[in-house]
Amino acid sequence: MAYINLKGLIDSRDAVNKWMERFGVRFGVYKNGVFNEQLFPFDSIPRVISKKDWDYLEAGLQQRVKALNMFLWDIYHDKNIIKDGVVPEEFVYSSKGYMPECEGVSPVGKVYAHIAGIDLVEGKDGKWYVLEDNLRIPSGASYPMIARKLCRKVSPSTFSDNSVAENRDYSELLRTMMDDMCVDGGMKVILTPGRYNSAFFEHSYLAEKTGATLAYPGDLFVEDDKVYYAGMFKEKRLVGAIYRRVSDEYMDPLTFEASSLLGIPGVMQAYKAGNVALINAIGNGVADDKGIYYFVPKMVKYYLGEESILQNAPTYLPYYEEDKAYVLANLEKLVIKDVSEAGGYGVMFGRDMNEKQLAEMRQLINDEPRRWIAQEVIDFKDLELLEGDEVVERKADLRAFVVTGKETKVWKSGLTRFSRNPDSFVVNSSQGGGFKDTWVMIK
């Protein structure tokens, strides 16, 4: 890799953080029932990905997301992958993300995961591993996007000295995808649960940058199986695509959670009738279930007839007796994940458990083997970051974003999240982590 000169950027880090404050780059956290907004800690030393590594990742990510989209279509239609015994039906139908209401529904262009956030780590051996697929409402792209804008502002020479791929075009990727999906030339909206959602900055920033309208609960309504945006003085406008940042179960109180005030009553009928695109589709949770993750390389082979380019972290499913025996015997060196949890919650390291906790965990695995997966602990490559004036090393992951409209495209950047705790592997912002820009080198 070419020599990377970061001096200008590091010297300007206070200026970047000032700009972040000026633009209100924040995320919200609920603690003890109280909502607080805080600045997302930004480290100015970027993660740098060589062209060679990126070419590999890009091909692997495109392949993986294509297969996941085919899997979702198959699950809600023909179910061939179950009939052919590649994925056991228990893993599909017992998944909390499986939505029977989506059976037979055909989204525009057969696309389910329009925006996929694939979490990867780079091992110390230089190999990349997929840790998790996020196909419901993956968030975080706005942060490196605005960070790049601000870094270029405060240290332009850093970018003239280094050949870094543009990343401010994420909004263009989104806009094109929304245009591809939009039904009958309707409005394109981003539906936010509201001001007190932890990712509200992102919702509003992406609306600004894509030119979509930010819609709040109550702004949209359904009439004759079509969705409309309600204007002043009884004006209304047809909506063709909804990039929704509201969870499946709250999207339509007439179909799902009846008490939801966040959704649009009747939207499922409009969606089933093909009158509106939902981005991402409802029911995607069945494919990003931690249990289904195990089967993704098999999906790639099954649907595309290709070997999976990207590797999963070595994973065991206690559902299979052989795997269960291994997990129970090696619990202290594995990481255990509760398949029903997200956001870094429900992740437990065997090495941190005492004998009593290990025994309890073994019991839980025996009682509910489908609820757990176990993985070998990957020794991630540490990334450098600045703590005061000192350079320290911390664990970090990479969320890559793959956008699918008429084509599947990988955004040449990503959200690099790092742990601020030297002993922790948990990088989630909700648990105190920070973020970096992700540079993909052009040459």
Add this chain to the structure above:
Amino acid sequence: MIISANKANRLYWLGRYVERVYMTLHLLRRVYDKMIDGQPEDYESFWQKLDMTDSYASTSEFTLGMMYDDKNPSSLMSSLNSAMDNAIMLREDIKSETMSYIEMSIALMKKYRSEAMSNITNLQSVTDWMLAFGGSAAQRIDDPKVLSLIAIGQKTEKIDIMLRFCYCYDRIAAQYYILRNWAKEWPELLDENIDAQIVEMLKPENYKDADEEFRWRLCKFINTVVRA
């Protein structure tokens, strides 16, 4: 562009709060100037004009309270926070750059509050940023309806404060005709009956400068003429 009722309401109130910050600072500077010569009645009449139910015990408490007191809805800090509460939900319409002038003002006020800074003249940056907010909005907002709602909010607030602080007839009448001009973009926005009442009251022969009840009634009409 289509604008929802909630969005229209937020745009209107964003304009009102930004103008409230600007006007309050302007008026506070005048009071501050008089207080230099020890005229405490000025600050008492100030809070009475704003319908504040609680007074402050001293000039220094009054100054700090009007600057930083979160519990005082007329303070600069409260008005800035309220402006931000609206702006943050309008980012895609007003743009991040426009919003940033409110963010910067809040950050500066928080810094000064932590230092108990009481010299109101140091808040010139906030005045500048409120003016920059208007300039940025005019430069960056493409939708004339969005721009007009903010401007109408600003004019409504300005007239309200001018009436409370007994500004002269010419200035008040001029501001209302500017408001009406902005509403041409969206004629349904003004309640035509209330508008007709205001126009009648603003005729030179009908205007009663010294009549407090008249000004109070006009203020009430001004505050209800916009249907947002």
